[in-house]
Amino acid sequence: MFCNQCEQAAKGTGCEDFGICGKDEDVQSLQETLLYGLKGMAAYAHHARRLGKVDEAVSAFTEEALFATMTNVNFDVPSLLELVLECGKQNLRVMQMLDEAHVERYGQPAVGQVATGTRPRPGILVTGHDLLDLEHLLAQVEGTDVLVYTHGEMLPAHMYPVLKNHPHLAGHFGGAWQLQKTEFEAFGGAILATTNCILEPRESYKDRVFTTRVTAVPGGTRLRGDDFSAVIARAKALGPLPERTGPALTVGFHHSVILGAAPAILDAVAKGEVTRFFVIGGCDGAEPGRNYFSDFAKNAPATSFILTLGCGKFRILDHDYGTLLGLPRLLDMGQCNNAYGAIQVAVGLAGALQCGVNDLPLTIVLSWFEQKAVAVLLTLLHLGVKNIAVGPAAPAFLSPNVFKVLQDAYGLKLTGTDAKADMALV
Known part of the structure; x- marks a missing residue:
């Protein structure tokens, strides 16, 4: 369990977190990020496996990534960052398998x-x-x-x-x-x-x-x-x-349902009747600052759609957002694993508009709490999605240098403290 690379080993105390070397905080930060992403992906993969969906490439990556977090194996920041983003890629496949398994077994989702x-x-x-x-x-x-x-x-x-x-x-x-x-x-x-x-x-x-x-x-x-x-x-x-x-609660805005209405939505975008799409969701929590998400949603313009998923939706459900194009402006896409659906909607709209996802009138604001949220964020980064806001605070396991790398490369940022003011800047 102990290594010979740091002062903790010299003292005979071993490394913290069962083998993660604390010699370099950026190495430790990336190893922890990878572990949290793997844990989240494992939860989704467990559900998919129970429904008969497996992928050998995912299993192989899981073994390789866990091996890379062992003591005295990888202290190289660039290669660890590669593995972190690869975790996002593999998690996309896992979420796809789970989405397919749910539809195949339980039928086509409906509102x-x-x-x-x-x-x-x-x-x-x-x-x-x-x-x-x-x-x-x-x-x-x-x-x-x-x-x-x-x-x-x-x-x-x-x-x-x-x-x-x-x-x-x-x-x-x-x-x-x-x-x-x-x-x-x-x-x-x-x-x-x-x-x-x-x-x-x-x-x-x-x-x-x-x-x-x-x-x-x-x-x-x-x-x-x-x-x-x-x-x-x-x-x-x-x-x-x-x-x-x-x-009563309205559910059922699976990505297939939303994309089924895409022609009308795209036409409205072209006419300026729909000005923006907001993805507001993620994992909920009890700490102060979570009201930011409900305030942000309430201040979204009446010409926008709000897509939500995960338990973060319970922060924004208790408000009447009205309708747009005959659809509720608040579209509940499902569980946290249905983040795959939000990705499919973004990719589908971008393809129809012949632009990149980052060129869409799209704002992503995610409440941050646990490992599955980490896995979903890594998937979005793997896909090159930029300017995602997470909050209410920076993840404690991301070192300042690692967070800055993600800021510089992807525009990753923290939510502010004034939701109304932040919405005015969108």
């Missing part, structure tokens, strides 16, 4: 309304990202009086007809992951956490929390396979939920 709240029957709240777990659960509650609700990033499940049309999928309850302690307590039924973004539960509800495979929390019950009978039994024992009704 629709999703009821919120709960009905007076036993209920299970499904959080996380794994649509296959949701599929298995829905199959197993058939013939019972148990209803299933989505939470957080499971909301986009309702855009796939195979899932949406299941009689036991009753609607959606709650918002982004950081609200779950309050929302899970209030829900009152059984809770199934299918992937990451699960917080350590409160004592008051941990006995009704179930997790799948590698996802686990103290006090919860971890399920190793696809048998959800224990979750269903707990929901039945807890009894009917209260009747609660909230505002």
Whole structure:
């Protein structure tokens, strides 16, 4: 575990972070960026693999990249930066596989309304990202009086007809992951956490929390396979939920849906009726400054479309943005992995307008939090997308020199503190 390259080894203490050499902060910064990108890509690849989609080139790159982060292997900044951008390339392929797997298994996405709240029957709240777990659960509650609700990033499940049309999928309850302690307590039924973004539960509800495979929390019950009978039994024992009704949510603006409307949109762009596209999304968080994204969206001009995805959408959903060309101005494209769809829309529009993506009237503002957000950002950089704003703060693992390299090469920048003023500069 220890190397002979730095003072830590000489002291016998070893390197921090299990082998990442701290001799050069830029080397360490790039190694950490690569590791975080790989972790995010691995989450997407795990979902794709469960749905039968794999790519040997992705697996080979993962091995090579992990090897490169070992102690005493690579202290070269240019070659590490190459690997970081290659991670973005490989993540694009992974997101493509996952998108294809979802459509092939669950049907062509469509726009629709999703009821919120709960009905007076036993209920299970499904959080996380794994649509296959949701599929298995829905199959197993058939013939019972148990209803299933989505939470957080499971909301986009309702855009796939195979899932949406299941009689036991009753609607959606709650918002982004950081609200779950309050929302899970209030829900009152059984809770199934299918992937990451699960917080350590409160004592008051941990006995009704179930997790799948590698996802686990103290006090919860971890399920190793696809048998959800224990979750269903707990929901039945807890009894009917209260009747609660909230505002309906609109989902389903998959890239295929948006590109299907491209001729009308392009015509409106040519006439000046559509002046800009904003991608406002990413991973949400609880720290101060996150209100920037909701303020930014609210100040977007009425002649613009706002594309959103990831749990960051919950920051901007609670506002009436009106319509444009007969479409809602706010277009929810889905989960964080549906960032592939935003890329497809940008590439499709650029092709139709015979220009580069960076020549489009496009502004990308991403809330920044965890590893999958890193993987998506690396994909955008691999594609050469410039002038992306991330926030509310610079990633701690990016050294000043590495951040400056990305600023100089790609125009990467931080969000400001005054959303209205920043919007006026767009």
